[in-house]
Amino acid sequence: MASTVFERSLPDARLVIDSLTDARLKPFWLDDLRTPPLFPRYRGTAGFDLAVVGAGYTGLWTALQAKERDPGLRVAVVEGRTVGWAASGRNGGFCEATLTHGAANGLSRFPNELAQLDRLGLQNLDEIEATVARLGLDCEFERSGSLAVAVEDYQLKELKDADDGDGEVYFDGVGIRQLLDSPTFLGGLWSKRATAMIHPAKLAAELARACAEAGVEIFERSPVRGLDSELPSGPVTLSTDGGFIHADQVALATNAFPSLLKRYRLHTVPVYDYVLMTEPLTDAQLASIGWRGRQGVADTANQFHYYRLSADNRILWGGYDAVYHYGGRIRPAYEDRPETFRRLASHFFTTFPQLEGLRFSHRWAGVIDTSSRFCAFYGLARQGRVAYAAGFTGLGVAASRFAANVMLDRLSGESTERTSLEMVRSTPLPFPPEPAAYAGVQATKWALDQADHNGGMRNALLKSLDAVGLGFDS
Template identity: 60%
Template structure:
């Protein structure tokens, strides 16, 4: 097996250890808005609503806004188990991408007849988010910077040379990539000018909540829904510890957390993703790497890194490790994994040796709701009066907006271009129960790592998964 650039060009151990010596185990984004973030009341007593949304992340917030905007006369209630935006929506990398299918290759392998439509809808979706942010003056540090994909290995550079450039894809040589962002590891790449916007994740959640409240959505925090009851012809009842909410319709947007609809219990698994944030770069440090276009960046490996600049010129550096724990458990202690953060720090200084001496101010982790098709799926119950979405697999910042449009269309009983997509109508295969889930997931992770160490060549397991429509290449 071949070594990767991150193994052959490791920085000195001292550089890595010093960079992490004073790092705070906390989410930079949520800490950044802690003093200004609004708080919302706890459900205290029974409520009657027209529409109830469960989940105070992006999917739930967009859905509540769209429901209330379409029907201002209706009572729309949003219920959040902890605080608005505290989970994936407040701790992700802040890449708001156009793709609603976790990349075009994923769409090509699953819905080849709809690739063009899905791509167009993805761009329209990102354009709609940008318009909304601008029209309503949301302070979310929105920057439509585009996406830079970089090759770190010769076989990845070969992939680049096979790409065909067009209005949406600019093919770059090693020198052209380094003119944008200087690293000795970059051997080529592609730039997608319309594909990505950078945002401040926690500000986006907080500002969506503020806007929702301003138009009359009733938001409740620390109000975990413990049960859901109903049938096709009767009101829906949602239990919380301090009251029951009765509604005509419900949208369930709980991400990786257990579905209130038991039929979807095995359709997602939790995978932990790890992130580092540097201190703000000095002008000299920033000049040493260029990055004047402030593009969002990811490399082309199966186990890939993603990185971007913040508003105050910190570098967010995340990815690579994606850790599944036996039994699919979600625990706060899983977020503190120094093995992953040391690995990330080492890879950072391999990529940017000129930044030796930079410190990481924050380290954290979050749970990704992975589905077997690696993008969102849609479910329903009680004659369509309960709608459900999950499975964003780490690309939900933009795709949640599209999902909210689908949910509202379906709650309204509308047949639209969105609702008729195979992607929307088809359900992915569920994951198997334990111990098969752990065996399969970890064997797949091992195989992806092997491919990264073998010129990208996929073994029999990965080829079989590809043939079954369960393959994954990022």
């Protein structure tokens, strides 16, 4: 089996270990919040026009846009822990236009409406930018675009082919290294408008502030234990430890956590994604790599890294390992995985040997709600009174706002461009129950790793998954 550049150009082992010794086990973004939002627990029994479960981006965008559509509505957001503590407060902050987890995935699943989905995705990103400006959301929004870089020869063709001479521009090895200097880069594609960088936890906190200012009632530390709707019409009841919520309509925005609708429990599996953050770079360190365009960056193997600058010029470095635990378990203990953090640090110094001696200040992990089609799906239940959106598969920073609008459209009962989409009307295949789910995920991961070590050649398992519409191409 051939090696990858990260194995051919290994940094010194001591350098890797030393770089991690002071890294706190905490998402940098949440640590960086000066005044985290604080909302009461839910207590008592009350009626709402709309109750939203989950205070990540999906839930907060749903509540905010519900109030913008109709300021007279009484809207609640009920969160089991605290605003933005989960994926929304700990992600990479790549706010990407794509609604389909990239063009290749979109083309394989929705070939007839990909152009429409791309237009709607770009419009959604433009509207996020406009909302950030209109409401003054302090979330370090930078529309810097993104670089997809090739670090092996076989990865070049796809990037060259994507050049459209306009928004997508291909650079050869010399050109890409003038934008960002790594000896591993062989070429790259700069997507100029399709990605913005944000501070994830600040976006969640600011959305919560905007919700509260619009009159949304937010409740934290109030897990919803059950959802009942005995009658075919009338309110749906959510039970919490502090009492009951009766709501005419409910939007479920619970991402990787078990769905309150049993029928969707097998439609996502929680997969852990790992991240490192460096200390701030000095001016000299930053000058040694360039990166004046401050783009978000990803390399292009199946197992890929994503990286970006923060406002204070740290480098966030995440991805590569994706870890699924038997039974779909979610546990705080899974967030510390020393072998993964060492692997990430090693790959970092392979990519940027100029930064030898730089240290990581934070390390963390979060759960991604993987669906079998690698982009969100939309459920509707209880005679149209309960909407559900999940399955972003690690690319939901911008897509969550689109999903919020889909849920509101569907709850309104109106037919819109969004509700007419095949992507919205169709539901992906569920994952099989254990032990098949675990075996399937492990076999797929192994096959993807083999492909990365074999010039991108996909084996029989991956080809079969591609053929039945379950294939994954990063």
